[in-house]
Amino acid sequence: MNKEFIDKSYEGNLSREDIIYALNLSDSDDINQLFSISNDIRKKYCGDAVHIRALLEISNICRRNCNYCGVRKDNTHVSRYKMEEEEIIEIALKLNADSFKTLVMQGGESEAFSPETLARIVRTIKEKTDMAVTFSLGEHSYDDYKLWKEAGVDRFLLRHETANKELYKYLHPDGILDTRIEALNNLKELGYQTGVGCMVESPTQTIEQMADDIEFIRDFKPHMVGIGPYIMHEDTPFKSEKNGTREMTLKMLALARIVTKDALLPSTTALASIAKDGQKEGLLTGCDVVMINFTPAKYKYFYEIYPNKKCMTEDPKNIVKKVTDMIHSIGRTVATDHGHSRKIKK
Ligand code: SF4
8 A cells, every 4th residue: 555645544634636546445455454544543533432322213204305215205115104202202211221322313304393392302301311312304494403402402413425416416306415515514503513424335426426525524524424335225216226335335434534533433234234244344444333223113114214224123232232242342342421522522
């Protein structure tokens, strides 16, 4: 591997040319060296602790028609659900009793819950537990984001999916990249720990377009980054497209770690769904977060953004045990703090 690239990586100072060089690496020793650099950077800036987050998919109702997503509005093969307010709070209390420190509330982009209802749910959770709350609920108005921040939401994940305008339009026929970025800027301005992220090897995506994502991540300076492979879903316009690969997803995770240094970086379920040891490999490539799905079984099957999700059939408690064992097996520890962004003091 090019010595200049190695030095620049350790400085966290990669240009577009460096990023393209890394994405094009094909020799397995070079690729392993890239992963080893990103793991060193993880160790230096993030330490060995892995943060386990509890994920709750509160609704699969969505007003959007993203061309890759199994819960897109026009998919009539999926039953729609919305969890009850009391049910969400009850699960949050149980997770808190089980020592979880973060609840991630994810859902389609919709008005299934009014902004006030979501604010009320969060206020109750914050009053009755000491958990951090993350929202992952799509694009909403500045005023709604403000309301939820004031109610106590700590973090907001809004993956940009691709930082290339043409590809964004191809993936999201009813979306505009500039609007997405404006929403991300609003979240940051309001003081959220803000998460961006992208899909790897989405249909027609080129290496240049992947470099756009890493440059966007480098320049936006997010608190969190969610990166996973594109996975084909039968009930979408992209039903004949190929899945993203393990290797390219790991390269993108490695580059995200190198350019952000200290961002919270989940080893995603999507990666685990395409590669047997994907989650472990993600942790060995610089990731420091794992999310475990606690959506009740009666709903979980309908939140199928992509098929064959790794977490579908197994009891989450078994998954927690397996993940904990896996974390220990690679010499890492499970974090006991809230795992807030390292860019803020809490
Ligand atoms: S990716 Fe998100 S916004 Fe797009 S259709 Fe799926 S749930 Fe809705």
